[in-house]
Amino acid sequence: LHVHGAPVDWEAVLAGRGARRVDLPTYPFQHQPFWLVPAATRGTGPEAADPAEAAFWDTVENQDLAALAERLEVTGDSPLSSVLPALSQWRRRRRSRTVVDSWRYRISWQPLTGGRDTAELSGTWLLAVPGGGGEDAVVTAVSEALARHGAEVALLPVRTDETRTALAARLRPEPGATEPAGVLSLLALTDESHPDHPDLPAGLALTTLLVQALGDAGTTAPLWCATRGAVSTGRSDTPAGPRQAMVWGLGRSTALDHPDRWGGLVDLPATLDERAARRLVSLLAQGPGGEDQTAIRPSGIFVRRLTRALAPDTASPDRTWQPRGTVLITGGTGALGAHVARHLARNGADHLVLTGRRGPDAPGARELAAEIEELGAEVTLTACDLTDREQVAALLRDLPEDHHPLTAVIHAAGLPQFTPTDTLTPADLAAVVAAKATGAHHLDELLAGRDLDAFVLFSSVAAAWGSGSQAAYCAANAHLDALAEQRRARGLAATSVAWG
Template structure:
């Protein structure tokens, strides 16, 4: 066959790809390339489908929609030409003759090929935006490339592409040469989907004290909602029953209001999740000016709720939406705040997990690189007096104490902790700080106790007055939303929230040059099993913004995970650390962390995120459609296109493609692989299908992650109690297969509709299609006329169907009813 014959639609069937090929890519092409240092951005991720046939590889390649309009300006667009080489590059990487070069060589340190020489390049048709490409490898490791357009006309051909080997670590170093900088949480305006009128089939309701004009259904609580005859599609709940924080009121009242808001929201979420009948209904949690948009004050009770719900969203994907609004005209709540019903519908149609609405404009949170000065952070950032560090005798606080002395010239430290001088390693820390040239005084103090903290501050002499504060105190007490307790909420909120509020109040009489609170990435992204911790840190982020609005110094640093000896990852096991790495967050070392702090101080922001992400991991999540929206600016994914390979990746399709006797083994292997990934094992071979999950080391978070992974891949809803109801891999595999079998079952009517679609697709003549549609229309009209359930709207829909697609859509609707 010629290249054109191979790449044109099959002359007999009109189908593409050609006969005899096998799908060769499960969507992981760019993941494999990224692992070896070829981390392509979305514009260059042009391969959308791949197949193999012997030494030949076939691919569908197209430009990203963002640049496709510019294709006509080139003979061949650089991104399109580059993408045509990716299948060849992939094959060269996997070719054992090239990498690794010697037996037993670690692939991570092997040499990798870069396209280097091109022979016999011929451009035939300029301006293409999409091609079908064929790559043929030869025994020398070179590849011939032919690419054609949809009509089979040659666009470009290359007789031979040769590669040059380079060290993989050199390539990796080039990709990480730019220093890590803090990230900034920005609110980016995003267009709302148009909603000229609310859809007739939309059934919303409100819960609690919120009222929305145009939405008649309302329930006072979850119990009343569950007792209703039918469940609405979406329910809006606004936490308006707890007292708002009075910014200048007593700390005790402000802390109590925040704590009450978290308890109330947790109770609603827990009640919601306990009812299976609500599993298909989305709960919109509405807050008022709590998101922290620029130039706005932050309502701290709402900020705490946002942190809690972000974690609930990770534990139960797709079930909760966060909506922060500004009280614009339209939707009246009991206290007068407002939001329009059509805007609510548009927000839901946007598919965003979290939005802020201001004057009927939608904004979405995105992490971006913060502006950082190239100059060193001034040594005077912490003043020349005493620096107070809460939680300063161990972990992150102790690391920062030493860093302030070495890098910032701080000579007087006041280190507070619950145990004070009696804490482990405190004497050694004080001695080390003294050897570095600093005087460190250690005091026992519970920062949640205002009187104790006030006494500590009063003990600072006038010779070296207080000039800076670092609030690093905090505790963890992890649990999922369903298993969390009120005591765990209070225990985590006390040192973080109460302590920060007390510091904010008591230090106002001091001339501070820095007021730094240590928050967490959990508050920004949410963290499964850490809803209480996310809520507490979200308050700190809001407090820093509030202080900045008052022209007071403030910086909230939302830290990612630190190493096992520092910060709050010391209690984590292998599975938990592996979970963080799968999310794309790297564990910071002390040098990286302190460098990030210095950069954060130079960023001149109220709140920054100090975390190092693994870009290839984020890119892989983006390509799989699993990257959290807030991270999409760090690893944007190209627009998804429908293809046979995309469909083939679905678990149901994989099951259908193998004989019945092999399906049980396939499903078991699938669940074993996912269980192994959750536990941090290299493959499913390490998982015994009959061993209970509890005996394998699964905790509640591991169970949540396994449920979410399986539900995502299988495209089915699974109970949150999956690993408890089905306590082994074998039991889960059987249950999951039963769900897939039930979902894939089709009725005779479904089969007939599919046959009609296939018949229409085979008709090449427009007249033939018109005659066919007229006969169906006449038959339907006669059938509807004879039916007792005849309605004028049915007859109108049949008459209005102007093409086969509209008529088949009507048939689908009738089938569903």
């Protein structure tokens, strides 16, 4: 009554209820209602309008018998007694699929609109470069671009053999010197591996070292990390580069661990012409709260967004996967791998190969194998170190091609990591990266010529939007996401699932 304008005798309504008067805030109210809205009208959950359901009822309304029979998977002359159960089954199937679809999101890239080409920089900008990279063409182009737009550029070469203490000492300003206005890192652009850890990209290790040393030196200037080809903004763009994509995973975690000294991530175009240079400067010149995950392309600046992944309105073949033949599950005796193995055994897989470092000696492995065999699938328990390419190659060679050929791979192996970025060592980084990224890389290379039904990578939401104190884990999973994009761009099966 009250919200519709009818006067209410509140003293009578609240009599005997212990109600009392309270002071309201003194600021002007924002005229925004907070009434509860029924879930059915929000348009985001499983009860929201379903395109497939709308198309179905359009088919019924148009009396399109052939299309209706195809949707219900019955013949056109089926009697009502068979059509009604088919209708019920279709409805339950669609409702279940709609619920799952309401949980599904994907990363998209959207153009950044508005005039952003007139910004200028000021003060000293540290330009962190790999080793003695001052002569590199990209370093030269970026340095000249910053200088043309007002920055005083100070090159900061960082070597893989440099200690954190030594780098922090170089970063500390001399007495009376002014704080740098910003830091731009090009460390991710090196293609080399760490000399002590071959599975660890040097760019990832150097960027981590820089983050740590800046903190040790008390530098509060915002840190921007640049990559080139680490992300793909769409089908017309080049495929994502998994090695440099790891720096994006690291950056998202760093943004949560050190928001006070974080600038952002920017992916550079293949050629840094004057227009691209102005766009880069416009991003670096942003104040707090600006876009911090961007890609510069010839057509403009693109910003990263999390969007709902809308499903097709039909159960098209590209949305369905029927397990068959042999399915390889890495980390198959772990919690996630075991759950997937049971699901595949129930749904048609003939043979499951479960791998792990300990193989049949892993806790509960033999009991899991017996359980799966009772579900009707053959099981092979195999010990395999996925970081060893020769072991992975031997594993694949030994699979039974004549009986149940390999049709799918589920990469569920990995190591957890909860270590503050400030205390990460190259060895810590290498261990987590090897468990997830290196194994996926070997599987991708060794199966590149194989026509698989599915190549599924178990990633994490930590790579999608970051997770504090999980920089290495975020980096490794970002590699998986980029690898899936790269495989699909090559026409190969790939799905990366960011669990979270």
